[in-house]
Amino acid sequence: MEPLLFLLMALALGLIIYFIPTVIAIERKHPSWGSVIAVNIFLGWTLLGWVAALAWSLTGISRPATTPGQAPAQPTHQVARTEEKTCPRCAETVKAAAKVCRFCGHEFEAKQPPGAA
Ligand SMILES: [Zn+2]
Structure with a gap:
């Protein structure tokens, strides 16, 4: 394989991996996808920022009641x-x-x- 081609492919692969959190956030219609992308782009080059963006993109979605019929968690235990x-x-x-x-x-x-x- 030509070194240049290899380099380009490695670069492309790296970019794809780099923007995985962004892709996940958009795919999941993350409520704060904009922030996830910002963290991904601006802090992604630090491994920590990338991991944070990935973790963020995978969480934080307020899912609608998964069990219909069962009341969503209500603060019934309103202690004085x-x-x-x-x-x-x-x-x-x-x-x-x-x-x-x-x-x-x-x-x-x-x-x-x-x-x-
Ligand atoms: Zn009174």
Whole structure:
């Protein structure tokens, strides 16, 4: 094989490999394919950047519910938010630090310890 031809083929192969993350990102319609391509082009020459672009192109796609019928992960376990509390009178959510409900004017008792009568 002619050295020049070999060189060209190696170059072409290298370019193809270099832009694999870009191709994958476009093929998968990656939500941030533009960023993947940018990383691929500008940081791809560092092996780390190329690997990062490849990994990024393969992940990060918000897949639609794969199991229809099963509700998508909902934050059902809404544990009492520390920043807010529910007014016992009007059931509105007010800031935990509030002393008076801003909706109905209900006055909250000062921090009642759990178990207090
Ligand atoms: Zn209230």
